[in-house]
Amino acid sequence: MTKIVHVAVGVIKQEDKFFLTKRLAASHQGGKWEFPGGKVEENETVHQALHRELKEEVAIETLTCTSLMQISHDYGDKKVLLDVFVVDNFTGEAKALEGQQSGWFTLAEFSGLNFPAANQAIIDQLQKNYQ
Structure with missing residues (x-):
């Protein structure tokens, strides 16, 4: 049986922009843009993971977040369970800390x-919520 990777995902929002990072080429789904987590x-807990990962990966402290959705996806070689949160209340300036590209x-x-x-x-839900 394929192991399910449980991931906490932060949709970091500031005004009308969202912070994304680009997966390193050698990683699973390498070269693609994603929401950090x-x-x-x-x-x-999922909240503890989100707080830790966003601090480690993009240098922000999450003050509050709102649950957006949960997604199960099978890539064939890997299954993921994504717990997705909108993070619009944080301190620090988001920047990639693991050598990947990033931007708003x-x-x-x-x-x-x-x-x-x-x-x-996630993108479909954001378009419903914010357009």
Whole structure:
């Protein structure tokens, strides 16, 4: 049986822009843009994982977040369970800390970016909520 990777995802929002990072080429789904986050570790809540991952990956402290959705996706070689949160209350200045590209993008700019398939449901929900 394929192991399911549980991931806490932060949709970091500031005004009308969203912070994205580009997966490193050697990683699963490498070269694609994504919302930052990471694996939920054993004995860790999803909120704890989100807070830790956003601090480690993009240098922000999450003050509050709102649950957006949960997504199960099978890539064939890997299954993921994404717990997705909108993070619009944070301190610090978002920047990639793991050598990847990053930037702030409007929803309109998403159409020109390549995302992992599991992210499409997030984008669809953001377009419903913020356009």
